[in-house]
Every structure is written in C-alpha cells, then in structure tokens.
Amino acid sequence: MINIYKEIVRKYIKKVSIEDFKMFAKDNSISYTPKEIEIVYQFIMNNYEELLNHNEDCLMYLKENISPTLYEKLYILYQKYYSLYLT
Numbered sequence: 001m002i003n004i005y006k007e008i009v010r011k012y013i014k015k016v017s018i019e020d021f022k023m024f025a026k027d028n029s030i031s032y033t034p035k036e037i038e039i040v041y042q043f044i045m046n047n048y049e050e051l052l053n054h055n056e057d058c059l060m061y062l063k064e065n066i067s068p069t070l071y072e073k074l075y076i077l078y079q080k081y082y083s084l085y086l087t
Contacts, residue, residue: 002085010048010049013044018037021044032066036066036067039065039066040070043062054086059078062074
C-alpha cells in the first residue's frame with residue numbers, strides 16, 4: 001500500500017500549485033510570509049522524493065530558511081502524514 005501512496009504523490013506533484021499550498025496552510029491554521037510560502041513550495045517540489053523516502057536530512061534547508069514556528073508546524077504535519085500513509 002505504501003508504494004501506491006508514493007506513486008500517487010509522484011504522479012500529481014507536478015500539478016500542485018502554490019495556491020494549493022496556501023489553501024492547505026489556511027486549512028491547517030498555518031501562518032507564513034510570502035517569502036516563506038515560496039521557499040516551502042520550491043523545497044517540496046524539488047525534494048518530494050527525499051521526503052517520500054523519509055530522508056529528514058533534507059529538512060535542514062527549511063529549518064534554516066523559515067521561521068522556527070512555521071518549521072515546527074510543518075514538521076509535525078510531515079510526521080503525521082508520513083506515519084499515516086508511508087509507514
């Protein structure tokens with residue numbers, strides 16, 4: 001089942017827009033600056049394979065480039081969704 005979820009992400013990631021990220025953030029009560037949302041969007045679009053493979057080392061880039069509060073919220077969501085669908 002894990003591979004099915006990974007394939008779904010791989011297939012649809014290129015269709016995800018920054019507006020989708022903004023809606024997701026709003027739905028999860030996440031605040032961000034315009035620069036931060038761009039950083040997060042570009043990061044995920046460029047590193048989704050590493051995230052799917054649970055390579056948390058790549059997250060250091062985000063930790064260094066967005067606010068600690070935003071990073072913590074995103075990290076908690078990443079852990080939540082990874083444990084629900086990819087373990």
